Amino acid sequence: MKKEVPLAITFISGLLLVLALFIPHKPFGNLEEIFNDWFIIVSGFTLLLGIDSLLGYNFHKIKRKDKDAPFALILILSFFITLAWGIIEILRTPEHNPFSPSSTFSLYFYNYIFIPLQSTMFAILSFFIASAAYRAFRAKEINSALLLVSAVLVMLGRVPLGQDAAPYVISVIFLIFAVYFYAESTGITETRTKLIYILVALIFVALIYPLGWVYFKKHIPEFADWLMNIPQMAGKRGIMIGIALGGIAMSIRIILGIERTYMK
Amino acid sequence: MKLILLLFLGQVAPVEVRAFDTPYDAGGSITIIWEMDTAWVAKVSRIGIFRASAPGLQDSLIETLYKPDSVYVDNSAKDNVPYYYRIVVYSDDTLIAEGKTASAAVSTQQWFNGKRLSVLIILIIYTVFLLYFIMRARTNKNLYIRKIAGLEAIDEAVGRSTEMGRPIVYIMGLGYISDIPTVASLAILKRVAYKAAEYNAEVVVPCYDPIVMVAAQETVKEGFVEAGRPDLYKESDIYYLTSDQFGYAAGVDGIMMRQKPGAVFLQGYFYAESLILAETGHSIGAIQISGTTAVTQLPFFIASTDYTLIGEEMYAASAYLSRDALSLGTIKGEDYIKMILVVVILIGALMESAGIRILTDFFSIF
Numbered sequence: 001m002k003k004e005v006p007l008a009i010t011f012i013s014g015l016l017l018v019l020a021l022f023i024p025h026k027p028f029g030n031l032e033e034i035f036n037d038w039f040i041i042v043s044g045f046t047l048l049l050g051i052d053s054l055l056g057y058n059f060h061k062i063k064r065k066d067k068d069a070p071f072a073l074i075l076i077l078s079f080f081i082t083l084a085w086g087i088i089e090i091l092r093t094p095e096h097n098p099f100s101p102s103s104t105f106s107l108y109f110y111n112y113i114f115i116p117l118q119s120t121m122f123a124i125l126s127f128f129i130a131s132a133a134y135r136a137f138r139a140k141e142i143n144s145a146l147l148l149v150s151a152v153l154v155m156l157g158r159v160p161l162g163q164d165a166a167p168y169v170i171s172v173i174f175l176i177f178a179v180y181f182y183a184e185s186t187g188i189t190e191t192r193t194k195l196i197y198i199l200v201a202l203i204f205v206a207l208i209y210p211l212g213w214v215y216f217k218k219h220i221p222e223f224a225d226w227l228m229n230i231p232q233m234a235g236k237r238g239i240m241i242g243i244a245l246g247g248i249a250m251s252i253r254i255i256l257g258i259e260r261t262y263m264k
Numbered sequence: 265m266k267l268i269l270l271l272f273l274g275q276v277a278p279v280e281v282r283a284f285d286t287p288y289d290a291g292g293s294i295t296i297i298w299e300m301d302t303a304w305v306a307k308v309s310r311i312g313i314f315r316a317s318a319p320g321l322q323d324s325l326i327e328t329l330y331k332p333d334s335v336y337v338d339n340s341a342k343d344n345v346p347y348y349y350r351i352v353v354y355s356d357d358t359l360i361a362e363g364k365t366a367s368a369a370v371s372t373q374q375w376f377n378g379k380r381l382s383v384l385i386i387l388i389i390y391t392v393f394l395l396y397f398i399m400r401a402r403t404n405k406n407l408y409i410r411k412i413a414g415l416e417a418i419d420e421a422v423g424r425s426t427e428m429g430r431p432i433v434y435i436m437g438l439g440y441i442s443d444i445p446t447v448a449s450l451a452i453l454k455r456v457a458y459k460a461a462e463y464n465a466e467v468v469v470p471c472y473d474p475i476v477m478v479a480a481q482e483t484v485k486e487g488f489v490e491a492g493r494p495d496l497y498k499e500s501d502i503y504y505l506t507s508d509q510f511g512y513a514a515g516v517d518g519i520m521m522r523q524k525p526g527a528v529f530l531q532g533y534f535y536a537e538s539l540i541l542a543e544t545g546h547s548i549g550a551i552q553i554s555g556t557t558a559v560t561q562l563p564f565f566i567a568s569t570d571y572t573l574i575g576e577e578m579y580a581a582s583a584y585l586s587r588d589a590l591s592l593g594t595i596k597g598e599d600y601i602k603m604i605l606v607v608v609i610l611i612g613a614l615m616e617s618a619g620i621r622i623l624t625d626f627f628s629i630f
Contacts, residue, residue: 018387022380025373029290039442043475050474050504057503068522121510125536128543128568136567236559239575241605243557246576247444248387249598252394253582254447258590261451261582262441262479 007257014255055079082109149173150227156216157224166220170212178204277301279363283349291343291373298351298363300334307355308332314350319368323350341371382627389604394597401593409595414553414571415584418452421551422459425526430550431466431501432456433525434480435516435541437532437556438509441475444579445557449531450483451582452555456529457487461496469502470519472512477504513537517544530554530569531578534561542568555581 013035020031058072066072137148156162156169178201185197216223253259279298286293296313310330315338316323327336341347346368353361401407425432434453439446453469460467467484471477481502488497505515517540520528528545530538530552538554538561545552546568554565555573565572573581576598583591612623 022377022384023375024288024290024377025375026290029373043440043473046474046478047507048474049478050471050507053474053477053504054506057500060500071518117514118508118510121514121540122536125540128539132539132543132564132567136563239559239562242576242602243559243579245390245598245602245605246579247557248390249394249594250444250448250579252391253591253594256398258398258588258594259447259451259582261454261483262447263482 003260003263006263007260011255011257014251018255085109153216153220154224154227157220157222157227163217163220166216167212170216171208174204174208174212178202276359277304277361279351279353279361281349281351281363281365283347283365283369285369285371286337288374288377288379291371292339292341294338294341294347294349294369294371295335296338296349296351296365296369297335300332300353301361304353304355304360305332307360308353309356310354312352312354313338314352316348316350317345319348323348341369343371343373346370379629383629390597390601393601394594397593397597397600398590399593401589401596407589407592407596409580409584409592412573412577412580412584414555414573414577415452415581417551417553417571418455418585419459421527421529421553422456422463422465424551426460426463426465428526430526431468431523432460432527432529433516433520433523433545433550434467434469434529435532436469436471436476436480437530437534438472438512438537439476439533440473441479443533445531445533446476448578448581449555450479451585452529452531452578453480454483454487455581455585457484458491461488461491461493464493464496466498467501468519468523468525470505470512470516471503472505472507474504477502509535509537513540516541520544520548520550524548525550528552530556530565531573532556534558534565539564539568545569 016028016031017035020028023029055076058075061072062069062076133151136144137151138144152169152173156166181197181201181204185194185201188194188197250259254262279300281296281298283294283296286295300308308331310328311333312325313327313329313336314323315326326338326340329336338347338349347370348365348368350364351362352359397407422432434456436446436449436453439449441447457467459465469477469480469484471480481499484502485494485497485499488494506512520541521544525545525548528541528550530541530545531554534541534556535558538556538558542552542554542565552569553571553573554569555578556562556565557575557578559575562572562574566574580595582588583595608623612627615621615623
């Protein structure tokens with residue numbers, strides 16, 4: 001019974017919600033809304049579980065005199081100060097809810113503590129994007145090289161001075177590729193391969209003017225948009241279709257009780 | 265010209281008004297449409313919609329529109345009650361057009377949403393495919409599934425972390441238990457816990473949601489029990505952190521910087537915090553295995569982590585890891601339906617290019 005009851009509840013709930021997608025008539029039509037309301041009510045109570053876990057974990061750290069104990073102490077103090085502050089506000093001005101967004105307490109806490117902390121964390125992201133991009137764009141192999149070229153073109157197409165800078169940037173990139181292929185060719189003994197490498201290097205040099213100074217100088221924003229709207233979108237949609245199908249398969253596994261990892 | 269003439273003559277133009285039960289809805293709604301003369305559009309300042317429940321009764325204003333719309337959905341209608349509508353069109357304060365419905369409109373509830381017929385057909389075909397492959401899996405246990413590098417690397421990551429004497433940090437993202445990626449993540453967590461118990465390693469799971477925390481505690485416990493080491497299970501290692509996005513990112517970053525885990529798993533649904541977490545994991549030299557269905561976060565994971573489960577690979581994880589024949593059957597069915605969809609998409613693209621819109625219209629559900 002310990003397994004059968006949750007499985008039966010899952011099966012019935014899952015099936016009802018699938019039916020609700022196709023039947024607008026009551027009681028099916030608003031079933032999703034009702035289930036969501038129930039979920040919100042239940043999840044509201046589970047916050048107590050979270051608080052219990054958080055405080056228990058941090059009290060335990062202090063008790064053990066863990067090296068992280070000072071952080072645990074700050075967390076516990078912050079928790080109780082916030083709670084006490086709210087209760088005092090209720091006692092002093094019972095007509096005002098201290099936790100409503102317009103109360104002095106909430107505004108002070110939100111504007112001077114919460115927002116700056118959040119902004120700080122979010123700001124770190126810009127540095128992490130730079131470091132991750134540096135690693136991803138190292139042209140070690142053909143895929144990374146393509147990624148680098150695409151990223152440069154999209155960046156040039158989307159920044160204000162990109163159109164003016166495009167010919168210079170593209171000239172430099174093409175020259176780097178030309179030098180790379182020429183340098184590689186010097187170490188090759190087989191005549192045919194060597195000639196191919198030299199030819200590729202020459203093609204890069206030859207493309208600098210028509211591509212960089214004629215085409216991209218005029219059309220880099222359109223090209224960046226094309227890159228984002230056609231090849232990028234095609235790949236993205238492929239992944240999204242896979243995710244949708246995988247999601248349906250997973251849901252069917254859950255409804256039929258094949259997938260049971262969520263329960264004991 | 266027509267409008268100027270009518271205004272000059274002091275006459276009001278007739279408007280053809282139709283009202284009907286809004287199709288495919290749960291009742292309580294009537295759609296009113298009227299034909300707006302293109303010459304008037306620029307002149308219209310407001311449109312008044314009046315409603316009466318009987319032809320002879322005095323009607324009352326139910327809505328005023330301040331732009332030249334030609335459709336209004338009355339969501340205040342009661343089911344099975346006849347309504348008569350009247351539209352009055354003003355140019356400034358001058359009445360320029362008026363029209364009434366000829367017959368009563370009655371709102372009713374529908375038993376089938378016809379707009380979603382295409383979804384139903386696909387769902388039925390898909391379910392039939394899945395059930396067929398589940399049945400086939402019962403007889404043929406050796407279904408082939410291609411290797412998924414990210415899942416193959418789980419054992420290696422846990423082993424490496426154990427050798428280094430460091431804990432394993434498992435991050436389930438910002439998803440709730442109702443999100444499928446979170447359920448998929450639990451399956452991977454079970455495998456990680458199982459391996460960690462075998463190697464006597466510590467698994468730390470900081471959670472964003474209390475319900476997910478409870479589910480994670482049960483999953484890790486089960487992993488330890490299945491590995492035959494329930495004594496090693498520590499409930500206090502799976503704890504709630506916060507339900508604030510960047511608070512959670514800061515907390516997990518702090519845990520990673522202080523505890524220096526040997527392996528970091530980022531499995532679940534992530535938002536902007538994905539890169540903050542993955543780059544911190546990279547900076548401490550941990551082997552990282554990520555997986556998400558958030559398409560916008562996938563490039564960050566691919567750039568920052570060692571292995572990434574891309575979208576559906578995450579959903580396939582439980583079947584792949586458990587090697588359960590029934591689950592593998594659903595993966596197989598999914599692959600076949602994907603092939604069919606690719607063909608349908610190709611045909612649709614060709615038909616659309618040729619100006620034939622049958623498929624496009626069939627799949628338009630809104």
